[in-house]
Amino acid sequence: MLYNMIIKNQTQVVPGTIMYKLNWAEVETPVFRKFFLFNVTNKEEFLAQTPGNYVKPIFQEIGPYVYREYLKKDNIEYQDYNSSVLQKVFYRQTATFFFVPELSNGTEDDIVTSLNIIVTLIPAVMEHVIPPGLLNTAYAVFNKLVRDTNSELLFTMTVGEYLFGFQDPLFTAILDKLFPEAESDIFGVFMLTNMSIGWRDYQVYTGKGDYKLTNEIVQFQNMSVLPYWFGETCNQINGTDGTMTAPFMNKEDRVYFYVDEMCRSIYATYQSEQEVHKIKGWRYNVPPDVFMSPANNEENTCFCADLNHVTCQHDGGNLVSSCLFGAPLFVTFPHFLYASDYYADKIVGMHPDEEKHQMYIIYEPTTGVVIDTESRIQLNLFMQPNSRAPVLNQIQEEFAFPMLWLNEVATLQESDASWFYLLLYRLDELVLLVEIVAIVVGSAFLGWAIGFPLYSKQRRKSQTSNQYASDYAMSPEKKNRKPVAVRTISTTQLVED
Known part of the structure; x- marks a missing residue:
């Protein structure tokens, strides 16, 4: 059919097609990243707790702090351009963020009290990379630096600093000890995302040779298979980068896409038909199954290094420390939506709401183009007692400490x-x-x-x-x-x- 042939041709990610110009090389649809931070309102009581006398942290959600995200691909290089075989293209995905005050509920100068990321991450990374015989020495140095810099388990700073960079005395002291030639001692949760060092390399199929493979990832960061997880299935890079999928979709099929913050591919399933500016679309939701424990979803078994770990015993999240040098980042839906009560019961202030916190994508099914999406995930650090670090050992509970949740929003303009x-x-x-x-x-x-x-x-x-x-x-x-x-x-x- 002539119409189908035109669609297949114009959805290829090659120069000269409609999709290349409007939705691929440089995303013209406005993309916004909304940050909702969790502010601890009982800092003094929480820090004053003693072993055996657990004080739940009380959280107040602040925000959103909205940033316009400009997405552009560079270093574009085509392979097999004039060949009849499956064509591929290599590129680097860049992103730059600009604060949008008129869309935000607050300013970058707002104050937030949250978990001291440096105090929490350094011991976890040491456990992962330092040989056991040297750990006692490493902890002795770490504990001394914590005392010398008066570092605590919680710290307070502006929202702008927290997200995109601040100076921390403990971080500076550690760099001076280990990396005296380091050019910068600035640290921020999303600092690297806004810099070239945090941009990612992809290789995908263009759709030439087989339209069903349009925008499918071949390699991510020069890897065709991930090295992080504990089974072949979990290490597969499935799907696209999330911006578009192959044309002529089928409602019965899962739609896979790779999520960099999670170091893995996840999937969405068809839910309903919806319209965006008179364009008929199919809504796909990321189901609770993605974060279920292996006991309730066997597919997730290979995401667990230890099936007896708390995060593998309860539904609701994915511990991604295996791809972050041991840093205990725990990814969930916002406010622990669909999660076991185990997580919310350890803290105060979570209010899960499916309408506000569900992750969804609406595709135009003929072309595979995303016409509306709200990609919502929450970043937590999983806390555990550590007898070698007094700053951590004052808390004897294992719990997920929510830092923030983010919503990446893109809607087709009228x-x-x-x-x-x-x-x-x-x-x-x-x-x-x-x-x-x-x-x-x-x-x-x-x-x-x-x-x-x-x-x-x-x-x-x-x-x-x-x-x-x-x-x-x-x-x-x-x-x-x-x-x-x-x-x-x-x-x-x-x-x-």
């Missing part, structure tokens, strides 16, 4: 929806009209092609007969021929003879 509508619906009608005209013209031509030789043959035959009759009428023999006597024979005579 101005873009108009041409997209023409592409999807008017083009289909135009192609149908062309096909009808082609059928009519083709049928007429076919009729002419079949009928003309027969007509010509009949006409030649008629002309020959007429010419023969004419010639015969004018011949001398006919003119000089005498009349022939006709004898009449009766029936009786015929019988007698």
